[in-house]
Amino acid sequence: MAILEVKDIKKNFGNVEILKGISFDMEKGQTLSILGSSGSGKTTLLRCLNFLEIPDDGEITVNGNVLFDGSCGNLSDSELNKSRLHFGMVFQQFNLFPQYTALENVTLAPELLDKNRNRQDILEEGKVLLEKMGLSDRMNNYPHQLSGGQQQRVAIARALALKPDILCFDEPTSALDPELTGEVLKVIKELAEQHTTMIIVTHEIEFARNVSDEILFMDGGFIVERGAPAQVIDNPENERTKKFLSSIHRKA
Amino acid sequence: MFTTVTLSLLDGFLGTLRLFALTLLFSLPLGLIISFGSMSRSVILRVPIRFIIWVIRGTPLMLQLLVIFYGPGIFLGRNLWGSGSGGRFMAALVAFVINYACYFSEIFRGGIQSISKGQYEAAAVLGLTRTQTFFKIILLQVIKRIVPPVSNEVITLVKDTSLARVIAFYEIIWEGERFIKSSGIIWPLFYTGAFYLIFSGLLTLMFGFIEKKLDYFR
Numbered sequence: 375m376a377i378l379e380v381k382d383i384k385k386n387f388g389n390v391e392i393l394k395g396i397s398f399d400m401e402k403g404q405t406l407s408i409l410g411s412s413g414s415g416k417t418t419l420l421r422c423l424n425f426l427e428i429p430d431d432g433e434i435t436v437n438g439n440v441l442f443d444g445s446c447g448n449l450s451d452s453e454l455n456k457s458r459l460h461f462g463m464v465f466q467q468f469n470l471f472p473q474y475t476a477l478e479n480v481t482l483a484p485e486l487l488d489k490n491r492n493r494q495d496i497l498e499e500g501k502v503l504l505e506k507m508g509l510s511d512r513m514n515n516y517p518h519q520l521s522g523g524q525q526q527r528v529a530i531a532r533a534l535a536l537k538p539d540i541l542c543f544d545e546p547t548s549a550l551d552p553e554l555t556g557e558v559l560k561v562i563k564e565l566a567e568q569h570t571t572m573i574i575v576t577h578e579i580e581f582a583r584n585v586s587d588e589i590l591f592m593d594g595g596f597i598v599e600r601g602a603p604a605q606v607i608d609n610p611e612n613e614r615t616k617k618f619l620s621s622i623h624r625k626a
Numbered sequence: 627m628f629t630t631v632t633l634s635l636l637d638g639f640l641g642t643l644r645l646f647a648l649t650l651l652f653s654l655p656l657g658l659i660i661s662f663g664s665m666s667r668s669v670i671l672r673v674p675i676r677f678i679i680w681v682i683r684g685t686p687l688m689l690q691l692l693v694i695f696y697g698p699g700i701f702l703g704r705n706l707w708g709s710g711s712g713g714r715f716m717a718a719l720v721a722f723v724i725n726y727a728c729y730f731s732e733i734f735r736g737g738i739q740s741i742s743k744g745q746y747e748a749a750a751v752l753g754l755t756r757t758q759t760f761f762k763i764i765l766l767q768v769i770k771r772i773v774p775p776v777s778n779e780v781i782t783l784v785k786d787t788s789l790a791r792v793i794a795f796y797e798i799i800w801e802g803e804r805f806i807k808s809s810g811i812i813w814p815l816f817y818t819g820a821f822y823l824i825f826s827g828l829l830t831l832m833f834g835f836i837e838k839k840l841d842y843f844r
């Protein structure tokens with residue numbers, strides 16, 4: 375059974391249709407990368423999955439549970455909060471909480487969400503996650519004392535701490551200096567190897583080819599091409615995909 | 627003579643302090659409420675509140691004191707404040723609280739609106755409620771940003787209290803001036819400056835300490 379089924383998601387801002395009917399599904403343990411030119415709706419799609427935007431129409435199903443069904447209308451705040459927890463989100467701008475240390479950033483939500491859980495366990499889990507991110511010596515640093523790459527790795531640990539079914543990344547390395555992207559891509563690759571279910575919006579074509587089980591190419595609010603990395607990146611069929619890839623290659 | 631003057635001025639300074647402390651006590655929370663109103667999505671709430679803030683910030687506090695003190699007598703035909711010193715104090719307090727609440731509300735609004743949307747969104751995807759987000763994530767960041775402008779405003783308030791003498795509110799300058807008439811000496815008036823300087827110096831130290839305490843994050 376698919377871990378995620380997205381059916382015909384639509385989203386308008388004002389009277390501009392940004393997502394025009396997005397459908398796809400993915401299996402547990404898969405890594406799915408989304409490519410597409412700027413403005414094609416990639417961020418909006420991830421935001422809809424995390425309910426930072428409420429889709430106007432469509433269906434979102436996780437593990438067979440329908441989280442959103444366009445016709446069911448208004449979701450209450452607490453329903454929203456529960457649905458959100460199926461997804462994790464790593465933002466382009468990290469969005470760490472500046473007044474908390476790396477470790478506190480990771481443990482804050484688990485502590486607030488389940489007051490009955492043993493604090494010591496949460497702390498241990500947080501430390502293990504940060505170690506996995508290669509940050510064992512940075513746990514007690516505040517975000518402003520960390521490099522962009524380190525901040526983004528803390529953000530990944532923070533998202534993982536809630537054990538989401540699907541972890542979403544929105545251009546996780548776009549805000550980083552080029553020499554810092556490697557360390558972030560490396561930990562994402564390790565997560566892929568450990569079969570973390572992930573959706574990654576990225577412009578790093580080579581990286582996407584290496585880690586993805588499948589690639590979606592978006593254009594103008596639609597998914598215009600979908601397939602294995604070798605197929606979509608090396609032998610694209612769609613004209614827009616070809617154009618996008620050649621523009622990226624020219625830049626590189 | 628010096629001791630007599632010092633003791634009298636201290637007595638006047640108590641009036642100053644009382645107005646200062648009670649103004650802060652009421653205007654800070656009222657300012658927070660007004661700031662929420664001025665950011666409200668409802669036009670019926672937001673527009674009148676912004677209008678009031680504009681009027682209060684756009685006219686002299688001295689004028690507001692006069693209007694609040696004499697207004698009820700003129701417009702309602704009855705002196706709301708009574709004739710004693712207690713009434714004058716109440717009128718002064720009300721004028722100061724309204725005035726400073728409006729200034730504080732703008733500082734709070736600026737602080738709250740300067741927090742990036744990303745902070746709210748990061749909290750939301752972690753499943754935090756609105757209350758948790760405000761108290762655990764947003765509030766301390768806002769406090770850090772508003773400490774410098776609030777400290778300016780508070781120090782201005784120390785000196786602004788002297789304006790209350792237009793409605794014959796008893797405070798330190800009133801007391802200092804009395805010596806000109808009663809004893810023909812002017813130095814007590816200058817001496818009042820020392821009281822202001824020492825008190826605002828203490829406040830500056832205190833706010834500096836708070837700023838330092840919040841220095842651990844950016």
Ligand SMILES: Nc1ncnc2c1ncn2[C@@H]1O[C@H](COP(=O)(O)OP(=O)(O)O)[C@@H](O)[C@H]1O
Pocket residue numbers: 387388392410411412413414415416417418419
């Ligand atoms: N909150 C919003 N209000 C209005 N328009 C928006 C909003 N968010 C995104 N858009 C528009 O939607 C389009 C797609 O944006 P986005 O999903 O960020 O694309 P991508 O991430 O693929 O670059 C853009 O044209 C953008 O201007």
Ligand SMILES: [Mg+2]
Pocket residue numbers: 416417418544545
């Ligand atoms: Mg984007």
